[in-house]
Amino acid sequence: MPRPRRTQISVEDTPFYHCCSRVVRRAFLCGDDRYSGNNYDHRRGWVESLLFELEAVFAIDVAAFAVMSNHLHVVLRIDLDTANRWxxxxxxxxxxxxxxxxxxxxxxxxxxxxxxxxxxxxxxxxxxxxxxLCDISWFMRCLNEPIARQANQEDNCSGRFWEGRFKSQALLDEAAVLTCMAYVDLNPIRAKMAATPEQSNHTSIQLRIQAALKGEQPPNLLPFIGNERDNQPNGIVFSLQDYLELIDDTGRIIRDDKRGAIGENSAKLLTRLNIEQESWLKITTEFGKLFHGPVGTLQELSSYCEHLEKRRRHFSACCQHLNAG
Structure with a gap:
């Protein structure tokens, strides 16, 4: 039985959450639908455009996203400080x-x-x-409902377009956040929708690469801010260059037609995360299968369950994957 969303969100433990919405009735969010013969690539633009409209309204940052053929991934950060300052x-x-x-x-x-x-x-x-305005459920509702109405109007039908509930996972530590972001950013490569990260249309990694080539970061994505220090702005406490190299190295290994290996900088980043290379490849390719609830170390999971007054540490076996290193 699905658990109420309020029992899955604990901003006291983490502001980061991975959300995933899937379509129903053999509907396609984008790409070629072999059943109808129609192409729905234009709907990916609908999602990306609305995603950034909402990011500018809500006190919620977008850390990563990928619009796939029949589902959508987003990694979100709740920004309570901004909401309280308004x-x-x-x-x-x-x-x-x-x-x-x-x-x-x-x-x-x-x-x-x-x-x-x-x-x-x-x-x-x-x-x-x-x-x-700092509620993930309202954010996803404002994203999914308009897309569903547009798609139904285009398909000249009624009824559900998305599954009844979006999936939500708490990302309890920096290793969980970065691992989930990599999983989302590499989705098109695993699905063979793109050969390289820079060719992955309607994804956060493509936007980050395009901006990095200009020495910039995308204004509508949560930025990488380097190592943690005092009085720093909100962001992801890693080097952008290290993350891009890690994604590129991992993407080359995932592809069957490319010879790839984890480079020196990428290896240092994995060492900081306390994740072995073999474990990293397994987690970033099978994240959706390995983790079915909150993601983090057992210590972080225990704290999360305590704050939400959960008597049992559900999914504790899943979280041991991040302790493989």
Missing amino acids: SDAEVLEQWHKLFKGDELTRKFAQGGLVESHEVIHLKHSIATYRSR
């Missing part, structure tokens, strides 16, 4: 980019006078919207 007016400004709100919130947002008896209702609405 003023009441800023919360309503963000919310009204997606929803109309009510007459009172619109009046306040436009600078209108709020009567004393309306203040409690207004404060309640703002608190609700602030909470939703």
Whole structure:
């Protein structure tokens, strides 16, 4: 029986979550559908465009994504600090980019006078919207529902387009985050949709490579910020160059027609993560099979279960894969 989403999210333990949505009824999100003979590649653009629209509205960062033929992967980071820093007016400004709100919130947002008896209702609405703007369930709802409506309209049908619930996994430590990102970024290569990371259309790795060639990082993706230090901005505490090299090395090994090996810089990164090379290849190619719940070390999992008041450490056997090194 599916568990309520609130029992899977613990921002106290981690702001990072891996989400995956799959389509139903032999529907195709993109690519060639052999059953209908139609090509749906244009829908990948729908998803990527909407993903970044939502990233600009929510207090949620996109760390990685890949739009596949019949499913979507995203690695998200909840940014509670930004949500809490927003003023009441800023919360309503963000919310009204997606929803109309009510007459009172619109009046306040436009600078209108709020009567004393309306203040409690207004404060309640703002608190609700602030909470939703850093809620992964609301983020995924705002992503999946419009895509489903567009696809149904295009297919001239009704009913479900996505499976009933998206899959959500807590990524409890830096090794879990980087491993999951690599798994997502390498999805098109494993599926033989692309030969190299830079040719993987509608993925975060392609955007990172294109920006890196200009000495930049994509403005709508959570940046790599190097080694952890004081007063640094939000980001992924690894070197971007090391990560790109690791993805390139791993991608070459995965491909049957390429000779590849883990290079020196990539090996150092794996050493920092305490993951052996053989384990790394197994995890990044079989992440979806190996991990069916929260991902991290047993110590991190125990803390996560304690904060969510879980009596049993479900998926503890899965998490031992990250301790293989």
